[in-house]
Amino acid sequence: MARPRSEEKRLALLNAAAETVAEHGLAASPTSLIAKKAGVAEGTLFRYFPTKDDLLNELYLHLKQDMCEAMKKHYTATAASPLRERAQSLWNSYIDWGLAHPLANKAVNQLAVSSSLTPETLAKAQAMFPEAVAETELSGNQVFAGQTDFADAVFLALADTTMAFAARHPRKAKAYKASGFEAMWKMFNDD
Template sequence: MARPKSEEKRQHLLHAAAEAIAQRGVGAPTAMISSMAGVAEGTLFRYFPNKEALFNELYLYLFENMCASLAEALDLSQPLAQRAQGQWNAYIDWGIAHPVWYKAINQLAVTDILTAQTREKELSLFPDVALVEAGTKGELFGHLNPDFSDAVFLAIAAATLAFVAREPARAEEYKLSGFKAYARVFLPNA
């Protein structure tokens, strides 16, 4: 009789997968993930049927965590531009607080590993869908693959985070400049 699955072990596997992706990208082997989690590779496959399922579940796990941070900073009574700045700051702060998760989620975000179901669930988790739509439906991105606008956003955020990490005393300046760059690209009419 198979032993019951442990939520703690599942979480440990997800955290190990995030660490492995942060180190080696989406090519990180399941043997590495298992080893980092301190379990046999067969145990990983008891929890996740394959690597793609693991990575999709990891993406949603990280995305949900990030969205919880964004939701705490959200005030829907504010105009779009102010909401956008609050969401930007919360996103950058989340990335600073969780550098491994930030790196892993961003590597997963720009791959073909994520399923259509994961992408649908992703949008339903985001606390301010109007903000996403404002940035992706406009003149610059509306006619293109949505992954392109994601990649542009991630590039601006990555530059901001790199400089915040390099010069923490100037974090607020970099966050503001990064937001201004984001707003010019994604919210030109806000």
């Protein structure tokens, strides 16, 4: 008879996977290393996640859920706020989360551009924070028309650069965050 699964072990596996993906990348993150970091046998990992792709999809949702919950706590705009204010609140919340969780941020960004994620996983992740979807559809932008994946990658590159400089120079973090937002706003908004 199989032992019941424990939420504690599942979370340990997800946290170990996030750390491993962030440190080694997707291709160089064997399940044996993830299991070792979680303090379980590799067979135990497969009791929780039948395949590595199942693990990566669950990891993506786990990280996105954490990110969305943190961002919602700090999202200060309202539906009636001007688009620029809503976009800046979203940007600031995202940058703050990334600075507070650098390994999770690196892992989720690597997962976001991988071919391992299913359309169902992407749809679930998008539904977690509908405000973010609305704010990313900035008014009238023709530069990225029909290129959502490319626009997302450009956004992430700018956000990662902002986070890297803010982490390296904490006293200038507020200025980097503001400059990063201005660059993002000009890139994505045709106004």
